[in-house]
Every structure is written in structure tokens, then in C-alpha cells.
Amino acid sequence: MRPRHSVHRVRVLYQDTDQGRVVHHASYFRYLEAGRLELWREGDFSYDAFEKDTGLALPVVEAQVRYRASARFDELLEVETWVEKATQASIWVESIVRRGETVLIEARIRLACVTQATGQIRRIPVALLEACLEEDA
Amino acid sequence: MRPRHSVHRVRVLYQDTDQGRVVHHASYFRYLEAGRLELWREGDFSYDAFEKDTGLALPVVEAQVRYRASARFDELLEVETWVEKATQASIWVESIVRRGETVLIEARIRLACVTQATGQIRRIPVALLEACLEEDA
Amino acid sequence: MRPRHSVHRVRVLYQDTDQGRVVHHASYFRYLEAGRLELWREGDFSYDAFEKDTGLALPVVEAQVRYRASARFDELLEVETWVEKATQASIWVESIVRRGETVLIEARIRLACVTQATGQIRRIPVALLEACLEEDA
Amino acid sequence: MRPRHSVHRVRVLYQDTDQGRVVHHASYFRYLEAGRLELWREGDFSYDAFEKDTGLALPVVEAQVRYRASARFDELLEVETWVEKATQASIWVESIVRRGETVLIEARIRLACVTQATGQIRRIPVALLEACLEEDA
Numbered sequence: 199m200r201p202r203h204s205v206h207r208v209r210v211l212y213q214d215t216d217q218g219r220v221v222h223h224a225s226y227f228r229y230l231e232a233g234r235l236e237l238w239r240e241g242d243f244s245y246d247a248f249e250k251d252t253g254l255a256l257p258v259v260e261a262q263v264r265y266r267a268s269a270r271f272d273e274l275l276e277v278e279t280w281v282e283k284a285t286q287a288s289i290w291v292e293s294i295v296r297r298g299e300t301v302l303i304e305a306r307i308r309l310a311c312v313t314q315a316t317g318q319i320r321r322i323p324v325a326l327l328e329a330c331l332e333e334d335a
Numbered sequence: 336m337r338p339r340h341s342v343h344r345v346r347v348l349y350q351d352t353d354q355g356r357v358v359h360h361a362s363y364f365r366y367l368e369a370g371r372l373e374l375w376r377e378g379d380f381s382y383d384a385f386e387k388d389t390g391l392a393l394p395v396v397e398a399q400v401r402y403r404a405s406a407r408f409d410e411l412l413e414v415e416t417w418v419e420k421a422t423q424a425s426i427w428v429e430s431i432v433r434r435g436e437t438v439l440i441e442a443r444i445r446l447a448c449v450t451q452a453t454g455q456i457r458r459i460p461v462a463l464l465e466a467c468l469e470e471d472a
Numbered sequence: 473m474r475p476r477h478s479v480h481r482v483r484v485l486y487q488d489t490d491q492g493r494v495v496h497h498a499s500y501f502r503y504l505e506a507g508r509l510e511l512w513r514e515g516d517f518s519y520d521a522f523e524k525d526t527g528l529a530l531p532v533v534e535a536q537v538r539y540r541a542s543a544r545f546d547e548l549l550e551v552e553t554w555v556e557k558a559t560q561a562s563i564w565v566e567s568i569v570r571r572g573e574t575v576l577i578e579a580r581i582r583l584a585c586v587t588q589a590t591g592q593i594r595r596i597p598v599a600l601l602e603a604c605l606e607e608d609a
Numbered sequence: 610m611r612p613r614h615s616v617h618r619v620r621v622l623y624q625d626t627d628q629g630r631v632v633h634h635a636s637y638f639r640y641l642e643a644g645r646l647e648l649w650r651e652g653d654f655s656y657d658a659f660e661k662d663t664g665l666a667l668p669v670v671e672a673q674v675r676y677r678a679s680a681r682f683d684e685l686l687e688v689e690t691w692v693e694k695a696t697q698a699s700i701w702v703e704s705i706v707r708r709g710e711t712v713l714i715e716a717r718i719r720l721a722c723v724t725q726a727t728g729q730i731r732r733i734p735v736a737l738l739e740a741c742l743e744e745d746a
Contacts, residue, residue, distance in 0.1 A: 211505050213359045217352040217408055218725065223669040224350055224642075227635035231485050235546070246546035258634040261674045268668075268728070271354055272509070272520035314629065317679065348642050355588065360532040361505075364498035368622050372683070383683035394542075395497040400535045405591070409646070409657035451492065454542065487635055489628040491682055496624045545628055 201280040202332040204237035210273045220268035227261075230293050230305050233277035237291070241329025253314050254323070259288065260308035267302045269295070275302065281330040282306065286321045289330075338417040339469040341374035347410045357405035364398075367430050367442050370414035374428070378466025390451050391460070396425065397445035404439045406432070412439065418467040419443065423458045426467075475554040476606040478511035484547045494542035501535075504567050504579050507551035511565070515603025527588050528597070533562065534582035541576045543569070549576065555604040556580065560595045563604075612691040613743040615648035621684045631679035638672075641704050641716050644688035648702070652740025664725050665734070670699065671719035678713045680706070686713065692741040693717065697732045700741075 214225040238245050249255055269275055275295055282292040293305045311320045351362040375382050386392055406412055412434055419429040430442045448457045488499040512519050523529055543549055549571055556566040567579045585594045625636040649656050660666055680686055686706055693703040704716045722731045 209506070209509075211502060211509070212353050212355075213361055213502060213505060215354040216349050217354065217356040218349075218666055218668065219354040220668075222350045223672065224635055224638035227638070228485060228487060231487060231635075232483070235483075235485070244546070255629055257629065257631075257676070257679075259676050261634065261672065261676075263672045265668070265670050265672075272518070346643070346646075348639060348646070350639060350642060355529055355531065357531075360535065361498055361501035364501070365622060365624060368498075368624060369620070372620075372622070381683070392492055394492065394494075394539070396539050398497065398535065398537045398539075402531070402533050402535075405531075409655070486627050486629075487633045490623050491626040491628065491630040492623075493628040498624055 199331040200334055201282070202237065202241055202330055203278055203280045204233065204240050206233045206236040206277045206279065208232060208275050208277060210269055210271050210275065212271055215271050220270055223263075223265060226263065226265075226295060226303055226305070229275065229277050229295055230279075230307060233279035233293050234291055234307070237279045237281075238326070238329055241331075243326055243329035248323070248326070249314070252323070254320060255312055255314045256309045256326075257312060258307055259310045260306075262306045264304045265302070266304065267297075267300055269297060269302050273297050281327070284322060284327050284330075287319070289322055289327070336468040337471055338419070339374065339378055339467055340415055340417045341370065341377050343370045343373040343414045343416065345369060345412050345414060347406055347408055347412065349408055352408050357407055360400075360402060363400070363432060363440055363442070366412065366414050366432055367416075367444060370416035370430050371428055371444070374416045374418075375463070375466060378468075380463055380466035385460070385463070386451070389460070391448055391457060392451045393446045393448055393463075395444055396447045399443040401441045402439070403441065404434075404437055406434060406439050410434050418464070421459060421464055421467075424456070426459055426464070473605040474608055475556070476511065476515055476604055477552055477554045478507065478514050480507045480510040480551045480553065482506060482549050482551060484543055484545055484549065486545055489545050494544055497537075497539060500537065500539075500569060500577055500579070503549065503551050503569055504553075504581060507553035507567050508565055508581070511553045511555075512600070512603055515605075517600055517603035522597070522600070523588070526597070528585055528594060529588045530583045530585055530600075532581055533584045536580040538578045539576070540578065541571075541574055543571060543576050547571050555601070558596060558601050558604075561593070563596055563601070610742040611745055612693070613648065613652055613741055614689055614691045615644065615651050617644045617647040617688045617690065619643055619686050619688060621680055621682055621686065623682055626682050631681055634674075634676060637674065637676075637706060637714055637716070640686065640688050640706055641690075641718060644690035644704050645702055645718070648690045648692075649737070649740060652742075654737055654740035659734070659737070660725070663734070665722055665731060666725045667720045667722055667737075669718055670721045673717040675715045676713070677715065678708075678711055680708060680713050684708055692738070695733060695738055695741075698730070700733055700738070
């Protein structure tokens with residue numbers, strides 16, 4: 199088994215840009231969130247159902263982003279997303295946002311698992327970990 | 336008694352702008368929301384406590400905005416907010432966003448009152464209406 | 473000739489929701505913007521090329537939105553968009569955001585045409601108007 | 610001389626929250642940006658004038674954020690911001706967002722200096738570095 203890589207396409211909207219005529223650094227977190235949700239979905243893990251069925255949630259507890267090149271209005275970007283590392287306590291999700299061959303940003307987002315009502319830390323669900331793997335070719 | 340007018344100042348951030356070098360039309364909804372919350376607060380009505388204590392909420396059910404002039408990065412704007420009309424079913428909150436004497440936008444936002452859990456329509460709370468009035472000079 | 477109706481699908485992200493567990497009223501402006509850009513694109517009118525080639529822009533000068541029902545996290549919504557009315561000075565773009573058969577919001581957005589550098593009002597470009605029409609069936 | 614520490618207060622709006630009833634992780638980037646702009650301003654460095662006068666800009670090229678505790682709607686938070694390290698090529702700005710004594714997030718944001726028109730890397734302006742220092746007590 200190996201990490202499943204998901205590729206999700208996003209279109210840059212006018213409101214994602216700033217007066218520097220490029221995508222504002224905070225706007226990328228939207229693209230990253232969309233990429234993670236599609237990674238889960240491709241592994242048949244519905245985050246929405248997960249929250250409803252278990253009373254748990256997967257908050258972002260750490261973010262590391264390198265901005266390497268700028269995206270611009272109306273560009274169609276690719277967000278490649280995969281689980282880079284997982285422990286009982288957290289998973290690191292990596293993403294690369296690209297325009298064609300050009301890497302725009304590299305991101306590492308760490309998620310923990312908590313009980314929604316109390317915020318108490320829980321183990322990362324096995325079902326999530328399995329959803330992020332696929333058969334070796 | 337007459338409508339209380341609240342004046343709240345907001346600073347335009349870089350992320351509020353778009354590549355047209357002006358504040359994006361959607362960014363103003365943030366300023367309007369801040370203005371409403373300060374109107375309530377000045378009338379000693381805490382929206383946060385209201386939601387927690389009553390199980391009710393005041394969702395936006397209608398919005399009408401005229402954009403008359405552009406705001407730019409780093410400008411300090413004034414949001415003047417007051418209740419223009421109220422019925423048992425809803426209240427219309429009017430706002431003007433200004434830079435000095437220049438009117439940038441005029442907005443009318445209609446709020447209803449609902450039960451959070453079910454979305455069922457309720458009467459606008461008298462306490463809210465009272466909070467939006469003040470003594471005549 | 474009749475107005476071209478464009479249907480664009482958008483997925484509700486976690487960050488589009490608020491603590492009322494529904495999509496925040498301001499988040500819809502993103503969906504509406506995406507819908508307009510796809511309407512232009514389907515008519516072979518690239519807004520990006522338009523801005524670059526002409527030095528003009530199409531700012532939002534008025535917005536009217538009725539919120540009828542709530543959208544929730546992870547739902548796949550449809551944004552139907554068309555030009556409802558056009559004059560030399562402005563065009564009204566109408567949109568309906570739906571989840572299946574349920575209308576969530578109805579929006580009317582008025583756009584004007586201006587010179588980017590000066591903000592001077594210009595006539596709505598004929599190429600845009602033509603892009604928003606299609607042959608009768 | 611030592612790093613100037615700026616403390617800026619921000620109010621959590623409803624639209625900053627998500628359905629987990631806490632501030633969404635991406636919303637903090639707004640608070641961080643406001644904190645940086647106030648740090649510059651307190652040192653008599655206007656970022657707006659800087660962009661206009663020099664044709665340069667200070668884009669975010671790296672972000673590292675640790676999320677330690679949750680903020681909630683209507684809370685009044687403090688953003689403490691200072692320059693932690695500076696080289697000719699970039700500066701690291703650190704921020705802590707607090708509610709009273711509770712640290713909510715710790716952030717390190719690296720900025721570079723570029724020519725707006727070309728994106729070419731430039732030296733960090735001395736005027737900016739000086740603005741971020743103050744006399745020892």
C-alpha cells in the first residue's frame with residue numbers, strides 16, 4: 199500500500215486576488231481545504247458523515263506553507279494532496295499547488311482528531327488512514 | 336425615541352482588495368457585519384449571549400447594496416448603522432460606509448429571527464428592538 | 473436570440489460555513505462570481521482577456537439577494553446564471569443557487585463598465601452582450 | 610535597540626467562525642495581516658506609501674502556524690507582533706494571538722521584498738528594519 203495522491207482542480211476567482219494582481223497568500227487555504235476533502239472523498243471517506251456519525255472532528259493544528267510562485271486571476275490550478283505521515287495523534291497532509299509544471303506553493307497541514315463537544319484529543323481514525331492509501335501499482 | 340445610529344471604524348486590509356486595486360464588493364459584508372454587532376453592543380444587546388441564552392438566531396434573509404465609490408487599501412472607513420424599519424417578522428438594518436464625507440456604499444440588510452435547531456420563524460425579540468432605540472435629544 | 477443560461481456547480485467548503493452550521497450569507501458572493509465567470513466563458517468571452525485587452529473592467533455596482541433556504545457543508549450546489557436585462561449603462565445578471573429542486577438564494581447583480589485607470593463610466597461592450605445570448609431552440 | 614512589539618486587538622466576527630463553532634484556521638491570517646500592518650504603522654512605516662513610492666512590495670513567502678487553542682465568536686483577541694529575525698533577503702515576523710493569558714496561535718511569517726512589476730527579489734528596505742526596532746528601556 200502507498201499514499202493515495204489526489205489531484206483537484208480549482209479556478210482562481212477575482213476575489214482570490216489582491217491589489218498585487220496575484221492570489222493573496224491566505225486564499226490558498228481554501229484550495230488546500232478543497233484538496234483535502236477530495237482526497238478523503240476519493241478514498242470513500244466522507245468528512246461530513248464522519249463528523250455527524252462520530253461526534254469527532256479533524257481540526258488543523260499546524261500549517262507550514264512555502265510560496266514559490268504567484269497564481270493569477272482565472273488560472274486553472276491543480277492541487278495535489280496526499281498523507282505524508284501519520285501517527286496515532288496526528289496526520290500530516292502535504293499539498294502542492296501547481297499551474298502546469300510550475301509549483302506555486304508547497305504546504306504541510308497537520309490535523310488532529312478531537313471530540314467536537316469537549317475538544318478532547320482522540321486517536322486518528324483508522325478508517326481515515328485507510329482511505330488515504332491505495333494499492334501499489 | 337428614535338433609531339440609535341452607531342458609527343464603527345474599520346481599516347481596509349490588503350486581503351480585502353482585488354486586482355482592480357479596490358475593495359472587492361464581497362469584502363464589504365464583513366464591514367457591515369461588524370457595524371451591526373457594534374450597534375447591538377452599544378444598545379447593551381450582546382448577540383453572542385442572545386444566541387446562547389435563547390436558542391434563537393438572526394439570519395440575514397435579504398441584502399440590497401449600492402456601490403457608489405471605491406475604497407482602497409489601508410483606508411480607515413466609517414460604518415454608520417441603524418435600524419430603519421422593524422416588524423414582528425423582520426428588521427431592516429441600514430448602513431452607510433464612508434471615507435470622510437464620501438459615501439462608498441449604502442446597504443439594507445433584512446434579518447429574521449429563527450430557532451437555531453429547527454429554523455422555525457419567530458418574532459423579532461423586543462429586547463433587540465429596544466436596544467436599537469435611544470432617547471430623543 | 474434569448475439569454476444564455478449557464479449552470480455551474482460549486483461544492484460548499486467548511487470555511488464557507490459559520491457557527492450556525494449553514495453557509496454564511498457573504499460566502500454566496502463567491503458562488504455568484506464563479507457563476508458569472510462561467511456564463512461569460514460559455515459565451516467565449518474571457519473576462520481576463522477583456523480586462524487585459526481593453527483596459528476596461530466590469531465592477532459590481534448593485535446587489536440584491538434573497539436568502540430563502542440554507543446550504544450546508546459539503547453540499548454540491550448549482551448556480552444558474554443569466555443576463556436578465558441590459559442597457560448601454562449596465563447589465564443585470566440574475567442567479568439562482570439551488571440544491572436539487574430547492575432554491576436557496578436568488579440574486580440580481582448589476583454591473584457597470586469602467587475604464588480601469590480612471591473609473592470613468594463606459595458603454596457595456598457589445599461583445600459581452602452577444603456572449604450572453606444564444607439561438608432560440 | 611530591540612524589536613518593537615506591537616499589540617493589536619481584533620474582534621472575532623460571525624463570518625470568521627465555521628460550523629465547528631470556532632474560528633476557522635484560515636481566518637487567523639486576517640488577524641496576522643492586521644497585526645503586521647499595525648507594527649509597521651507604529652514604527653512610522655506606512656506600507657501603503659511604501660508600495661506607492663518605491664514600486665516594491667513585501668509578499669509572504671513562507672508561513673508557519675501552530676494552533677494551540679480555539680477562539681470563538683465575539684471574543685476580543687490580542688495580536689502581538691514583532692520582527693524575530695532579518696537578513697538582506699527576508700524578514701521573519703512572529704505573532705502570538707491571545708485571549709487574555711491563553712495563547713491561541715503562534716505564527717511565523719517570512720516576507721521577501723520584490724519589484725512589483727517584475728517580481729525580482731530585492732533587499733529588505735533599511736527603513737522597514739529600523740521601523741521594527743525601538744530603544745532599550
